Amino acid sequence: MQLLLTVLMMLATVTRVANGCSISGLQVSETSDSSITITWTNISYVDNYTFELYDNFQNASSNFSTDGSAYNFTFTELVAGRSYTIHVTLGCVGFSNYYGEVNAFTNMSIRLAGNATACQGRVEVFYNGEWGTVCDYYWSPQNAKVVCRQLGCGLTAFAVSYAYFGLGSGPNWLDPFQCSGYETQLSNCWIFFWASDYCSHDEDASVICLQVPSFNVLTITNKTTTTMTVSGTNYLPDSFSFWVYLRETASGKFVTTLPINSTTGTFTGLVPGRNYSVSVEASNTTFSYESDVVTDRTLPPRVNVYVIVNNSTAMTVSWVAPISDVDYYIVYLNETNNASVAYDLNVSSNVTMQRFIGLVPGRSYQTSVTAYSGINSQSSAIVTKRSFPPQVTVTVIVNSLTAITVSWVAPISDVDYYVVYLSETDNPTAVMSFILYSGTTQAFTDLVPGRSYDASVTTHSGINSQSSTIVTGITYSSAPVALGVTWCASWMRT
Numbered sequence: 001m002q003l004l005l006t007v008l009m010m011l012a013t014v015t016r017v018a019n020g021c022s023i024s025g026l027q028v029s030e031t032s033d034s035s036i037t038i039t040w041t042n043i044s045y046v047d048n049y050t051f052e053l054y055d056n057f058q059n060a061s062s063n064f065s066t067d068g069s070a071y072n073f074t075f076t077e078l079v080a081g082r083s084y085t086i087h088v089t090l091g092c093v094g095f096s097n098y099y100g101e102v103n104a105f106t107n108m109s110i111r112l113a114g115n116a117t118a119c120q121g122r123v124e125v126f127y128n129g130e131w132g133t134v135c136d137y138y139w140s141p142q143n144a145k146v147v148c149r150q151l152g153c154g155l156t157a158f159a160v161s162y163a164y165f166g167l168g169s170g171p172n173w174l175d176p177f178q179c180s181g182y183e184t185q186l187s188n189c190w191i192f193f194w195a196s197d198y199c200s201h202d203e204d205a206s207v208i209c210l211q212v213p214s215f216n217v218l219t220i221t222n223k224t225t226t227t228m229t230v231s232g233t234n235y236l237p238d239s240f241s242f243w244v245y246l247r248e249t250a251s252g253k254f255v256t257t258l259p260i261n262s263t264t265g266t267f268t269g270l271v272p273g274r275n276y277s278v279s280v281e282a283s284n285t286t287f288s289y290e291s292d293v294v295t296d297r298t299l300p301p302r303v304n305v306y307v308i309v310n311n312s313t314a315m316t317v318s319w320v321a322p323i324s325d326v327d328y329y330i331v332y333l334n335e336t337n338n339a340s341v342a343y344d345l346n347v348s349s350n351v352t353m354q355r356f357i358g359l360v361p362g363r364s365y366q367t368s369v370t371a372y373s374g375i376n377s378q379s380s381a382i383v384t385k386r387s388f389p390p391q392v393t394v395t396v397i398v399n400s401l402t403a404i405t406v407s408w409v410a411p412i413s414d415v416d417y418y419v420v421y422l423s424e425t426d427n428p429t430a431v432m433s434f435i436l437y438s439g440t441t442q443a444f445t446d447l448v449p450g451r452s453y454d455a456s457v458t459t460h461s462g463i464n465s466q467s468s469t470i471v472t473g474i475t476y477s478s479a480p481v482a483l484g485v486t487w488c489a490s491w492m493r494t
Helices: 002-018 141-151 483-493
Strands: 022-031 036-044 048-055 060-067 072-075 083-092 095-105 109-113 120-127 130-134 157-160 172-174 206-209 219-223 228-231 241-248 254-260 264-267 275-283 288-290 294-297 305-309 315-319 328-335 338-348 353-356 364-373 376-379 383-386 394-398 404-408 417-424 427-436 441-444 452-461 464-467 471-474
Touching: 022 083, 022 095, 036 083, 036 095, 048 072, 060 072, 109 141, 120 172, 141 157, 141 206, 219 294, 228 275, 241 264, 254 264, 264 275, 305 364, 305 383, 315 328, 315 364, 338 353, 394 452, 394 471, 404 417, 404 452, 427 441
Parallel strands: 130 172
Antiparallel strands: 022 036, 036 072, 048 060, 048 083, 083 095, 109 120, 120 130, 120 206, 157 206, 219 228, 228 264, 241 254, 241 275, 275 288, 275 294, 305 315, 315 353, 328 338, 328 364, 364 376, 364 383, 394 404, 404 441, 417 427, 417 452, 452 464, 452 471
């Protein structure tokens, strides 16, 4: 008995491991000066999570854990502007499974010094508990633009070198330091050295933010699975030309740009459910201005649903996963004539099939699949199918020399009608049949005495049908009487 229990426990453990113990979509969702939040999507069978937070500056690590039902975790009391690596290990039944890692910077606090104006001055960053300066090596208008954006000082900036606003003090934290100009935080830019010894304070970098209000207040006015329309209000003279830019938000990867001659622009050929960042640049022969950046996700795809009727009580719903960024699907199944009797199941983005069991034979069901990407969702077309009708169990009662009654038990099901068949065993072409819309018995008369007959019942539900097994009965060859009398009569005839 103990051995049997041990084997069963081992089988249960193997089954659970085979079903996954996995997550998906691990990412850094939010950062601040002192915190990093990671999020993920639970798939199945995770009991707990263990996180190792590695401080890349101090080469030190700390361990954290949380319950397996969680879907996010926030690391707090971190150092501003510091690089961290987070290792994630899944706690599963009987074993641990290393999942992967993500890298993140906490936001870098910045300020401008050396001038009475809040939006121009020497750039200083707070790192490792101390304010320091930035080296002007590779200092560019793109770098200055990010500084002005982070400080709320407009979107147009001049990059100034050689300690234009005076010599700073303390360490020179960044050298070199390069931005694309589209980052929202200085900490998101490329950093080659921290605490460089190659730069003196007479090379401190500065900015002059022009504090020009955003020339174009952008909004995303329309989106589909593959298009996104951006519009805005222009406050600049007619001498400016405009280009609208589209980037993937997560990677910053440039996707496309297009010139616009009005206040709207539409991007096409996008990936369903993906998050994009959009901005507009205006320029003339003297100035170049960049608008605020807006982000949004395209709508998730509308999948094509296929339904396979497996048997009387089961259906399998499947769909093709397109190239898209889908967070999860919800699969719906409800009775066609009673929408309140419904099933809905939440499945992860890497699943494209769901089986429903315990259905009523012959009943009509409607099914659909809704894809979710963030707060956006889109449902498939509704597909209607009926489960197969039941296979009834047939009983044959021989009534007399020339009559047989076929009967069956009506199950809980939706049957439109029954077709009752009776054929001669040795001559299957000699068939009699009746269609019954109600009732569970059918009598056949005028049969040949002593002949063998095969009976069956086929249930019909819509275009689906299912036949019972064949049951054989033989009509009496002579009138049945009491056993003793029959034997006596036969003996006397002999």
